[in-house]
Amino acid sequence: MADTGTFAACLVAYGYLRNATANWPHPFHSITNVALMTLILLTSSLTMLFAIDAAKAGDKPKAFRWTLITALLGAVFALLHIREWLALIGEGMTMFTNPWGTGLFGASFFSITGLHLLHVTGGVIALVAVGIRYLGGRYRADDLEITGLYWHFVDMVWMFVVPLVYLMNLGH
Amino acid sequence: MAVAEEHKSSMGKYVGVYVCLLVIAALQFVVAYSGAGASRMLVLMLLLAIVEAGIAALYFMHLGDERRGLLAFVGVITVFVLLALQYGWTDSNRLLSGVPWAK
Numbered sequence: 001m002a003d004t005g006t007f008a009a010c011l012v013a014y015g016y017l018r019n020a021t022a023n024w025p026h027p028f029h030s031i032t033n034v035a036l037m038t039l040i041l042l043t044s045s046l047t048m049l050f051a052i053d054a055a056k057a058g059d060k061p062k063a064f065r066w067t068l069i070t071a072l073l074g075a076v077f078a079l080l081h082i083r084e085w086l087a088l089i090g091e092g093m094t095m096f097t098n099p100w101g102t103g104l105f106g107a108s109f110f111s112i113t114g115l116h117l118l119h120v121t122g123g124v125i126a127l128v129a130v131g132i133r134y135l136g137g138r139y140r141a142d143d144l145e146i147t148g149l150y151w152h153f154v155d156m157v158w159m160f161v162v163p164l165v166y167l168m169n170l171g172h
Numbered sequence: 173m174a175v176a177e178e179h180k181s182s183m184g185k186y187v188g189v190y191v192c193l194l195v196i197a198a199l200q201f202v203v204a205y206s207g208a209g210a211s212r213m214l215v216l217m218l219l220l221a222i223v224e225a226g227i228a229a230l231y232f233m234h235l236g237d238e239r240r241g242l243l244a245f246v247g248v249i250t251v252f253v254l255l256a257l258q259y260g261w262t263d264s265n266r267l268l269s270g271v272p273w274a275k
Contacts, residue, residue, distance in 0.1 A: 001249075038197050043190075053182065155232075167204035
C-alpha cells in the first residue's frame with residue numbers, strides 16, 4: 001500500500017508539473033520500444049503465475065524454471081529501459097535540461113521511470129533469491145506467491161506509467 | 173503432498189486474462205494515435221489503465237478471491253487516496269496562467 005501511495009503521488013506530481021508548464025516536450029517519436037517493454041512485463045506476470053501454479057502443485061523444478069524465466073524477462077525489460085535512457089541522454093536530455101522544452105521533463109521522467117526500474121531490478125533479484133531458496137526447500141510455495149504479488153504490482157504501476165509518461169508525450 | 177494433489181490449475185483462466193490485458197494495453201496505443209484532444213486522450217487512457225489494473229488485481233493478485241469486506245475496504249481506501257491526491261490541479265492551472273510570471 002505504501003508503494004502504491006508513493007507511485008500515485010509521483011504520477012500526480014508529474015501531472016501537476018505537466019499541467020502547469022507551457023512548453024512541455026513531446027520527445028517520443030516511436031512506440032516500438034515502450035510497446036515491447038509492455039509486452040515483456042505483461043508476459044512476465046503470466047510466467048510468474050505459471051511458477052506459482054507449479055509451486056502449488058508441488059512441482060518444484062517447474063516452479064523454479066518459470067521463476068527464472070520471469071526474472072529473465074524482468075532483466076530484458078530493465079536492459080531495454082536502460083537502452084532507452086541512454087538514447088535520450090545521447091540526444092541531450094539530463095535531469096535538468098533537454099533540447100525540446102522545459103527541464104522539468106527530464107527530472108520527472110528519470111524520477112518516475114527510475115523508481116520503477118529500481119523496483120524491477122529489486123524484483124529480479126528477489127525472484128532469483130526466493131526461487132533458489134524455494135528449490136532448496138528453505139521457502140514454501142506461499143513465499144513464492146508473495147514475491148509474485150510484488151511482481152504483479154510492478155506490472156500494474158507500468159500500466160499507468162505508459163499512458164501518462166510515454167503516450168501523452170508522443171511527438172506526432 | 174495432499175495439498176498438491178488437491179490443487180486445481182487455473183492456467184486457462186490466467187491466459188484468458190493475459191490476452192484481455194494485452195488487448196487493453198493495445199487500445200491505449202490506439203488511443204495515443206487516434207488524434208483526440210489531450211484531455212479526452214488522458215481520460216480514455218486513464219480509464220483503460222484503471223480497468224487494466226483492476227483486472228490484474230482481481231485475477232493475477234487474487235483480490236477477487238478475498239472476502240467482500242476486504243475488497244470493499246481496499247476499494248474505498250483507493251478511491252479516497254486518489255481523490256485526496258487531486259487537490260492540487262486547480263493550483264497547477266493558476267501556475268500556468270494566473271500568476272505574474274506565467275508565460
